[in-house]
Amino acid sequence: MRLEAKVYIVGAGPGDPELITVKGMRILEQADVVIYTDSLVREELLQYCRPGTQVYRSAGMTLEEIVESMAAHVRMGHSVARVHTGDPAVFGAILEQIGLLRRANIPYEVVPGVSSVFAAAAVLGAELTVPELTQTVILTRVGGRTPVPEGEQLRDLARHHATMALYLSATLAKKAVDELLAADWSPDTPVAVVQKATWPDQKVIRTTLSGLVRAMGDAHVSTHAMILAGWALDPDIALEDGHRSRLYDKTFTHRFRRGVANHD
Numbered sequence: 001m002r003l004e005a006k007v008y009i010v011g012a013g014p015g016d017p018e019l020i021t022v023k024g025m026r027i028l029e030q031a032d033v034v035i036y037t038d039s040l041v042r043e044e045l046l047q048y049c050r051p052g053t054q055v056y057r058s059a060g061m062t063l064e065e066i067v068e069s070m071a072a073h074v075r076m077g078h079s080v081a082r083v084h085t086g087d088p089a090v091f092g093a094i095l096e097q098i099g100l101l102r103r104a105n106i107p108y109e110v111v112p113g114v115s116s117v118f119a120a121a122a123v124l125g126a127e128l129t130v131p132e133l134t135q136t137v138i139l140t141r142v143g144g145r146t147p148v149p150e151g152e153q154l155r156d157l158a159r160h161h162a163t164m165a166l167y168l169s170a171t172l173a174k175k176a177v178d179e180l181l182a183a184d185w186s187p188d189t190p191v192a193v194v195q196k197a198t199w200p201d202q203k204v205i206r207t208t209l210s211g212l213v214r215a216m217g218d219a220h221v222s223t224h225a226m227i228l229a230g231w232a233l234d235p236d237i238a239l240e241d242g243h244r245s246r247l248y249d250k251t252f253t254h255r256f257r258r259g260v261a262n263h264d
């Protein structure tokens, strides 16, 4: 691929530099300018950049400074990689940047990344959609200083008994527990927390709803953590019968395999 003079909003993945997409890596290799969220994106990703790449760390910059700098570089004919943690579309705060870029007529393209929900599930070796148990994952946050819209309180969403993936909620674990209990979740419901998934200092906690606050306190986990809750997180669920996907059932036919029972 050949880069153009525009802003590439790139998902860096959860931490491990090998978990960026090939496309994201190619953009880092070729970009004239890289602006990355240094509080959340691993610095090791810069190993992909060529010598001479201009690098900005965005944690100390305002939104206007970030966008003005990206726009100025694009107007000079430069390609700019704006690197965000995980996938930019989930709690990535890209909308406000896109709004300002569009107003300034600066072209942009979004390149997806591996969100922390999927990195955490991988670390746990878990499937979040378990046949006959839940076929839904709800990606959300607990409302705190940043409120959530009416009707999206955790207790409302939790009535579905789907797998819950809680971003930005490590300091609100007590509220998460209260809300899930208020939605009639059992105190024994399995919960897993992965802090800094795929970073060298990653921490994993496996507990239950009733044990969550204490377990997070004991492990000193209060930032940068993904909380996954629901029976899909039962560490032994893979050993239970009755959760097999119909896709591989020998009596279930689909376009790519005709079932044994239906062979003529």
Ligand SMILES: C[S@@+](CC[C@H](N)C(=O)[O-])C[C@H]1O[C@@H](n2cnc3c(N)ncnc32)[C@H](O)[C@@H]1O
Pocket: 014, 015, 085, 086, 087, 088, 089, 090, 091, 092, 114, 115, 116, 117, 119, 120, 166, 167, 168, 169, 194, 195, 196, 197, 198, 199, 223, 224, 225, 226, 227
């Ligand atoms: C500003 S949001 C960014 C989310 C990001 N866009 C994503 O797709 O993962 C930051 C929150 O994402 C979660 N997070 C991001 N990276 C993580 C990681 N490596 N391990 C665990 N949680 C992570 C945490 O809940 C953190 O509070």
